[in-house]
Amino acid sequence: MKKFVNDPANFVPEFMAGVLAANADLLEGNLEFQMIKRKTIDASKVAIVQGSGSGHEPAHVMAVGPGMLTAACQGPVFAAPPVDACYETIKAAATDAGVLVLVNNYQGDRMAWDMACEMAEAEGIKLKQFIINDDVAVQDSLYTVGRRGVAGNFFVMKAAGAAAEAGADLDAVYAVAEKVNANVRTMGVALTSCIPPQKGDVIFDIGDDEMEVGVGIHGEPGRERTKIKPADDITKLLYDAVQSDLPFSSGDRVALMVNGLGGTPPAELYVVYNKAAKLAAETGLTIARNYVGEYCTAIEMAGVSLTMLKLDAELEELLAAPAETACRIF
């Protein structure tokens, strides 16, 4: 296993301790619950929390900070956080203005957060829950009823976080999350599998000349297994799936993200962006904002996902607002 790990059972709390050590002025943690929160929480503003399996960094704890999440918790690699961690995260973040709980659509996460939300509400905490499901690859999947939540999650966190920071109330912050999710679409492709530290082995087998089109961020099957194609052809596959789904139409202003799945280096992401930008121009789209980097990974999987978000004036302003988190990619 070619990884920087000590005892695999400690992988998650150890990387979280590193995040805390590197951001001691901004963040504090409760590693018993694998939870990280802002050091300073404004009680008058809506809090936003999220939590899911680890292995998708910078999501989720590296997105905690002013302008993004208020707190987040991590499960084991590729497994939902336990209910008590979700509950403690809501409690740690809760403000008078209420809590928006952002959940990526996976059955494990939804069960944990549903119970945690019930427990928190029973204690009088005001909250709303919102489900993110931007992945166009498959309708139902190995771990979901309905579509999966993947890299489009970044835009929900960013826009809702900016709205909360600006003082919007819980209904208004929820409406922002709803607007982003309604207008964002993603599809990914994997060239390799990846190795969760505690498993110590790949999560799926794939031939030396094969790729998985529409892969999930836990290696779930996508639309098809095909031979590897040139980068431009792969990009067109992803672009067409994403563009046609909303659909994105001539005249739309969009945010375009090329997200690396963990093992694909920066230069290759820009090869993909180069083609995606041309395809967007052919459709008549204006790329008002672009994002090329690692936003939602699958540990060290070689692969990319392509996300487009249709913008309006409100969303453009929210995406442009400042944020300060452990990752510096906004």
Next chain:
Amino acid sequence: MKKFVNDPANFVPEFMAGVLAANADLLEGNLEFQMIKRKTIDASKVAIVQGSGSGHEPAHVMAVGPGMLTAACQGPVFAAPPVDACYETIKAAATDAGVLVLVNNYQGDRMAWDMACEMAEAEGIKLKQFIINDDVAVQDSLYTVGRRGVAGNFFVMKAAGAAAEAGADLDAVYAVAEKVNANVRTMGVALTSCIPPQKGDVIFDIGDDEMEVGVGIHGEPGRERTKIKPADDITKLLYDAVQSDLPFSSGDRVALMVNGLGGTPPAELYVVYNKAAKLAAETGLTIARNYVGEYCTAIEMAGVSLTMLKLDAELEELLAAPAETACRIF
């Protein structure tokens, strides 16, 4: 070859076209010479240029922009840029205040830049050349006489770039580069090789249970080939080599960088940072600034390097100054 490439011969200009497309407001390029420059160059300020083989992104063209480089050119993957590209880059960047040419210490790069500098000086361009050699792993190497220039290069670009932006003259900007290089040390470790697109195969063989300690960013041999160790032990190997070399001593304020070599995901970098921060505390160092991410890669190599820079008030201020480049990691 599990990569996002079209024709491997076009890999570099294609990724550069992507960088330009994503930063059209900030950058312009001349892809005939694989060169990218700032759109707006202030003739009254010192210009800073660099250029080396591709495959180390975000170095070098993704570090072009206000507060960092003025222009940069790329060679093929892991090969020096041709003399004419270096010459055109100097010419495109040159200002009345002069040009600082930053060269990482590799024989190929030095030959190309030496000739380009001579040609530019013959045309009356005022310039100084500075050689970066922060890698403590080996004294001479496969491609160098003396030490190699690796991730410490980032701090030279950042600090010299900030000094130039603030209006320092050529001698003063040179002195900043000299101060950074005198106070920065790096060592890396590789768990895997990597595949240059045009080669289509790994650049060295390494066993499933092996690592290369002190590896170069082109896969050059380092100090020793050993069995993979736990992350904390690897981190201590790197830290001890870096700390003892300057040496860094109790009471020093430092910048600490954990740099991913391209195939190592964010969570693993933070596992390494977590241990490095503890070791720095044991030495009595204060980590005034930290950098965890991809700053100087070796395509998709799984591995990390650890860099420390001893700070003074001037360097702290220069590192904290704003910069705007294709990569958003400052």
